[in-house]
Structures are given as C-alpha cells and as structure tokens.
Amino acid sequence: MSEETCCGRALIGEDLEERCVEISVLNGIIHRIEEVRAAPEIWICPSFFNAHTHLGDTIAMDCPAKGDLTDLVTPPDGLKHRLLRAASHQSLTCGMHQSIERMISAGIHGFADFREGGTEGVTALKEAATGLPCRPVILGRDGGEAVADGAGISSVRDCPDVEGTVSRSRIAKKLVAFHAGERDRFDVDRALSYNPDLLIHMTHATDRQLRKAADQGIPIAVCPRSNWMLGVTDSRDHPPLRRMIDAGCRVLLGTDNVMFVEPDLFSEMAFTSMIYQIDPRVLLHAAIDGALLTGSSPYIKEGSAAEFLLINTHNTSLIHSQDMVTSIVRRVDRSVLSNTLIKQKKE
Structure with missing residues (x-):
C-alpha cells in the first residue's frame, strides 16, 4: 500500500x-x-470542526428579515421555520450540500448540526452529506433524534417534551444538546440539570452557571457573529468568553444560522479575536475541539x-x-x- x-x-x-x-x-x-x-x-x-450549524437555513440565505430572535428563528413559527416548511426536499438538500462544500473549502472537516424537520429533515442532511469528506454530527428534533446522532433541543422553553426527549436519547446512548442562555439566563439552570453533552450559546449565562458547566465537563459552543447579527448582544461581555475561560469551560466555535452567517471558522476566529481579545491559541483550539464530539482526536x-x-x-x-x-x-x-x-x- x-x-x-x-x-x-x-x-x-x-x-x-x-x-x-x-x-x-x-x-x-x-x-x-x-x-x-x-x-x-x-x-x-x-x-476545523464547526460546533454549531443550522445548514437547512441555506435556502433562506440573506433573505430580507426584520424582527427579534423570536420572530426570526424561534420554533415553531419563526421566519426560518416557515421558510423551511415551504422548501422542497430538492432545494433543501441541494442548499445543505452546497454549504457543506463551502465548509470543506474553508478547512472544516466536520460539523454538529441542529436539524429541523423531524426524520425527513435528518434524512435530507444525510443525503446532502453523502460522498463528501466531512463528518456530520446530526442532532435531530421533532422525532428526528430517533434517526440522528442525538437530540438538538432549541431551548427547554420551546420543547414540549424535554424529559421524554432526553430520556429516549440517553437510553439509545445518543448525544443531547441544548440551546441555552441565548435570549437570557433563565433557561440555563434547567438545561444544566439534564447534564447535556453540549450547550449552545450561553450568551447571557452567569458566573455560577458557567462554573457549573465547567464542573460538569459540558462543552459550550459559542457563535459570536450570529449573536451580534441577531441582536442578542452588542458587547464583548456577551457571550462571556473571558469568564467562560476563567471558569475552566471548554469553549468551541460554531457559526449557527447560514441564513445570516457564512459557515466559515476563519471568519469566526478573526471576528472573535478582534472583538473579544481572546488568546489566539485558545480560539484555534475552539475551532478544532468540536471534533471531540465524534469521539476521535x-x-x-x-x-x-x-x-x-x-x-x-x-x-x-x-x-x-x-x-x-x-x-x-x-x-x-x-x-x-x-x-x-x-x-x-x-x-
């Protein structure tokens, strides 16, 4: 050989x-x-490994959009969810395939995606990734978690059956991930109580909540550009990157919604370095370490x-x-x- x-x-x-x-x-x-x-x-x-994406949003890239977080991306009736429901299987799959190709061209070999649309949505992403040298970790919703690598829960406030979703995923030995702390701090404690494998955003988490995440060994995927684009922060204090690092949290980088932000970790690192003044070595680790979700170094x-x-x-x-x-x-x-x-x- x-x-x-x-x-x-x-x-x-x-x-x-x-x-x-x-x-x-x-x-x-x-x-x-x-x-x-x-x-x-x-x-x-x-x-690199993109630790948080919503690749289905490719079909709504840069569409004219106004409103707050609830109007734009909160299930079940945020703008993105209405557009996803209206999209054909072909356009959805084609868009995700092309976004994966874009990520590969920017040095990304894997990603963790919160996939809407139940089992059909998960199947569409698997189809989109077929044949490409990029490893997806697919976190499904609305029943899609049964055929995915785990559950991607929008927030404890938005999921009508959090207990059941987490329990079924644990029994199946699958991953559990939560959006938490994106809008405010009030959904973080309940998310932490489930001891998830991954937390997304933690934009408004308190020091106590960050210490608990660190103590429980739960990695946090932050998406600074998306947070700024969606108006959930306009300050280097949120997400609290320096406090996360000081608390001992493992920080990962993600790019979030393709609807608003290019899934490019070079851009994410450069933006985060400029705004948050974090040690470049820490940021490079954050762009790499999401691969640990796949179980390999x-x-x-x-x-x-x-x-x-x-x-x-x-x-x-x-x-x-x-x-x-x-x-x-x-x-x-x-x-x-x-x-x-x-x-x-x-x-």
Missing part, C-alpha cells in the same frame, strides 16, 4: 507545538512524524486520522509571520489553502 508524505511547519499534538516535520500518511492514518531541518513554505494545521499525532490543512504561504505576506497560530486565527482564509483534507481513513 502506497505511503503519502507532506512536509512543512506543523502544529503538532494538543499543545500545537510548532515544528518543521515530514508527515507520512498510510491508509488515511498518520503513520510517522519526523523532524526535518528545513521545510517548504507550507503550514500544516489540524482541520482532531490533533496531528501518530495514529490519528490524517485530517489537516495545508496552508500555502508562498508568495504571500504570511511568510513574514512571527507567530503561526496568531496569523492563522487573524489573517488566513480559504484562498491560501492548497488542500483541506489529506486523506480520510478508509473503512
């Missing part, structure tokens, strides 16, 4: 240690990492899947960078990717 190699300045292991290396890939797995004295003008970075190390980005810095200003991580977070975009995934493991 043939072995493939690539060479460059790579971010190795969970510490993202910058080293000049040659990486050998065998059957989609990193077989060997060897130090080299000099490397070409290629940066090698773990690929996303980092570049021997024995891991060969899913990483090749960033071609040749003939770009990036060759002057004094800090590779900071430049990836603040300056890199899809235009300099020479490859997004080297190989996926063959089943």
Whole structure:
C-alpha cells in the first residue's frame, strides 16, 4: 500500500507545538512524524470542526428579515421555520450540500448540526452529506433524534417534551444538546440539570452557571457573529468568553444560522479575536475541539486520522509571520489553502 508524505511547519499534538516535520500518511492514518531541518513554505494545521450549524437555513440565505430572535428563528413559527416548511426536499438538500462544500473549502472537516424537520429533515442532511469528506454530527428534533446522532433541543422553553426527549436519547446512548442562555439566563439552570453533552450559546449565562458547566465537563459552543447579527448582544461581555475561560469551560466555535452567517471558522476566529481579545491559541483550539464530539482526536499525532490543512504561504505576506497560530486565527482564509483534507481513513 502506497505511503503519502507532506512536509512543512506543523502544529503538532494538543499543545500545537510548532515544528518543521515530514508527515507520512498510510491508509488515511498518520503513520510517522519526523523532524526535518528545513521545510517548504507550507503550514500544516489540524482541520476545523464547526460546533454549531443550522445548514437547512441555506435556502433562506440573506433573505430580507426584520424582527427579534423570536420572530426570526424561534420554533415553531419563526421566519426560518416557515421558510423551511415551504422548501422542497430538492432545494433543501441541494442548499445543505452546497454549504457543506463551502465548509470543506474553508478547512472544516466536520460539523454538529441542529436539524429541523423531524426524520425527513435528518434524512435530507444525510443525503446532502453523502460522498463528501466531512463528518456530520446530526442532532435531530421533532422525532428526528430517533434517526440522528442525538437530540438538538432549541431551548427547554420551546420543547414540549424535554424529559421524554432526553430520556429516549440517553437510553439509545445518543448525544443531547441544548440551546441555552441565548435570549437570557433563565433557561440555563434547567438545561444544566439534564447534564447535556453540549450547550449552545450561553450568551447571557452567569458566573455560577458557567462554573457549573465547567464542573460538569459540558462543552459550550459559542457563535459570536450570529449573536451580534441577531441582536442578542452588542458587547464583548456577551457571550462571556473571558469568564467562560476563567471558569475552566471548554469553549468551541460554531457559526449557527447560514441564513445570516457564512459557515466559515476563519471568519469566526478573526471576528472573535478582534472583538473579544481572546488568546489566539485558545480560539484555534475552539475551532478544532468540536471534533471531540465524534469521539476521535482532531490533533496531528501518530495514529490519528490524517485530517489537516495545508496552508500555502508562498508568495504571500504570511511568510513574514512571527507567530503561526496568531496569523492563522487573524489573517488566513480559504484562498491560501492548497488542500483541506489529506486523506480520510478508509473503512
């Protein structure tokens, strides 16, 4: 069986240690990492995982929309839900497929999607992802959780049978995720009481609630651009990223509704770095660590899947960078990717 190699300045292991290396890939797995004295003008970075999407919203991209969070995205009759109900299966599936392709071109190898539309909605997303080198974690609703990877609950306020939904998912050993704290803090405590696998937003969570999430080991997917676009924040205090980090929370990055925001984690990192002034290394981890939802390590190390980005810095200003991580977070975009995934493991 043939072995493939690539060479460059790579971010190795969970510490993202910058080293000049040659990486050998065998059957989609990193077989060997060897130090080299000099490397070409290629940066090698773990690929990204978008920890929160609503890809079905692609069919409503940039439609004229006015109103608050309830008017626009709250089930069952927010604008997005009315548009989704009116969309044909073909247009819905085509739109999601194209958004997944856009994510792949921006270095995203996986995503966690809250999929509306019951079992038909989940089936549509599975169809949209078929044949693409991108691993979806699908969190269904309205019965769709039975054929998905778990339950994606809008809010404890919006789900008529939270107890039953969580119980059925736990019995089936599936994931449970909640939107919480997006509008205010008052749905967070009840969401925490179910000890979910993932919390989304926590935009208005209190310090006590953040400490509890950290103590329970529940990761939080934040979507700063979406929060700003939807008017649930106009301040760097929300979502409370610095307080999340200080509390010991594992923070993940998501992009939320394609209706409003491009599912691009380079843009999400750059925006979050500028507005919230968070350590770039923390933000890069947040763009990578959502892959832990799949049960596999996303980092570049021997024995891991060969899913990483090749960033071609040749003939770009990036060759002057004094800090590779900071430049990836603040300056890199899809235009300099020479490859997004080297190989996926063959089943």
